[in-house]
Amino acid sequence: MATATTPAMKKFLNDPADAVRESLAGLAAAHHDLLRYDADAQIVVRADAPVAGKVALVSGGGSGHEPLHGGFVGRGMLDAACPGEVFTSPVPDQMLAATKAVDGGAGVVHIVKNYTGDVMNFKLAAEDAADEGITVESVLVDDDVAVQDSLYTAGRRGVGATVLLEKIAGAAAESGDDVQRVTALARRVNARARSFGVALSSCTPPAAGKPMFDLPEGEVELGIGIHGEPGRRRERMSSARELAGVMVEAVVSDLQAPPGAQVLTFVNGMGGTPQLELYLLYGEIDRQLREAGLEPVRNLVGSYITSLEMAGASLTVLELDDELASLWDAPVHTPALRWGA
Amino acid sequence: MITEPIVRASTITVWLTQAGADVRARGDYLTQLDAAIGDGDHGINMTRGFDAVDKALAGQGDGVLPGRLLILAGKTLVSTVGGASGPLWGSALRRAGRALGDVEQFDGPQLALALDAAIDAIVELGAAAPGDKTMVDALVPASRALHAELDAGSSLDQALAAAAQAALEGAEATVPMQARKGRASYLGERSIGHQDPGATSAAIILAALARSVGESG
Secondary structure, three states: OOOOOOOOOOOOOOOHHHHHHHHHHHHHHHOOOOEEEEOOOOEEEEOOOOOOOOOEEEEEEEEOOOOOOHHHEOEOOEOEEEEEEEOOOOOHHHHHHHHHHHOOOOOEEEEEEOOHHHHHHHHHHHHHHHHOOOOEEEEEEOOEOOOOOOOOOOOOOOOOHHHHHHHHHHHHHHOOOOHHHHHHHHHHHHHOEEEEEEEOOOOOOOOOOOOOOOOOOOEEEEOOOOOOOOOOEEEEOOOHHHHHHHHHHHHHHHHOOOOOOEEEEEEEEOEOOOHHHHHHHHHHHHHHHHHOOOEEEEEEEEOOOOOOOEOEEEEEEEEOOHHHHHHHHOOEEOOOOEEOO | OOOOOOEEHHHHHHHHHHHHHHHHHOHHHHHHHHHHHOOOOHHHHHHHHHHHHHHHHHOOOOOOOHHHHHHHHHHHHHHHOOOOHHHHHHHHHHHHHHHHOOOOEEOHHHHHHHHHHHHHHHHHHHOOOOOOOOOHHHHHHHHHHHHHHHHOOOOHHHHHHHHHHHHHHHHHOOOOOOOOOOHHHHHHHHHOOOOOHHHHHHHHHHHHHHHHHHHHO
8 A cells, every 4th residue: 555656756855864863963954942953972962961950841742743852842841852763762771871861860751642653762771771760751652543443453642732732841850849739630631631633635655755644535544643643544535624623523432521521632743744725724723622611721733743744633632630730830931842941 | 424514604704794785785675565564674774784784894803702703793783773674683693592501513403402592582673473564574484494304314414505595485474464563553454465575584594594504514
């Protein structure tokens, strides 16, 4: 299914093998006030790290999801990011180097999206860190309701909730909360968030040079993850209203929030869908969530956890409480998210 | 009386070099298999790892113990491959190396035990069972064939050839399976009908082992 004839790849690249490194160097050049890029260790670190006495947040995963994670390094969010090759988990050496670079003596939290490779590599890194006397707590993100039967799968994937979790846990750490509290808050965000994604097109990793799957004209993939992997099922393209309905139904039925619950609505672009469509989709989703008895009181609309240039969108709904809402509102200053600072 | 081939450090170097060359040569095929049910980079990632293993082994002088070479190769794979294959193959080779201990050379039964140690490491880390459509589906039949042939008095050459054949058949037998581990599991029933790339690279690596021991024995 991946061998369709494809047009030649047109991307802003030099050598495709250098794409990740050159992009990170560019990120650092643009935001040297916020972060630095250690090319030897292949990590992105907050400019003022380590912050003494502050719990440090480290995340990482394959590249191709920008601005996740490097774009979320800065005040009020991540202390370090470990970017792997495109759609490939980073290696334990990177995670250990990041952990040591940001450890301010108050403990380090690893934020791990639930993918087999990410989980294994972070596990090996946490063991290495423990050997060096650094306390590491790991928080697993697994919010994707498209993966239904976890007995027969690797479990739900970590997708949109990762962004919300990194923001909220980052605010807690910035405010001086201890490692147990930051970890508990992060787990609360994951427990109360659900996501579902839809692809309108495939995407082309630079090193592969051709699309990851072949999506015929007039069809959409429902229940996609963030690595260009095909979704759960394929259907005819339909209206934004109908697609919003599929996303809302999948998320709301699984979240099972009480009637009247206040929620944060995150409508995320997969990389190739313009803001015009994302806001159109948001309008539909906001209306349908209200019809379903929920009250959207916060939102985030834009491309924050992507699959290269894939056209498509995901919906994440987070059930809020006062504490989570206030941590969401707290100042943040990173390349990709900035308010109040 | 058959002269039993003995496995030495040089055999390990020949094997890993050969395995790297075979993975490199079949890289596009592995990536194609992965594109169907994964994320289309298995060949690229394994090639990156074996390139690094080649470099690491080239820096080793004579007299290094075979177990140490396996541990070095395992560490190198963990540090360079990423994904799930890096930790899995890395842990497998390290565990096999530790199982061999400080021996300078070893025979078939010791090799079979080292293979079992490697499989144990993979199962512990990946929690995969036979039938889950993973590398385990190639490795477990290979181990079974290796033990059976050695117990029946076959030469190590013959036993490893049988093991490589069993791994190949095991990889092919993943086609009708529904994946229960790794990224392919997200596809549910759509994973059926495709050969698992991890089982396929495992079969390639075991075939290289059979050839290397055959040549150096």
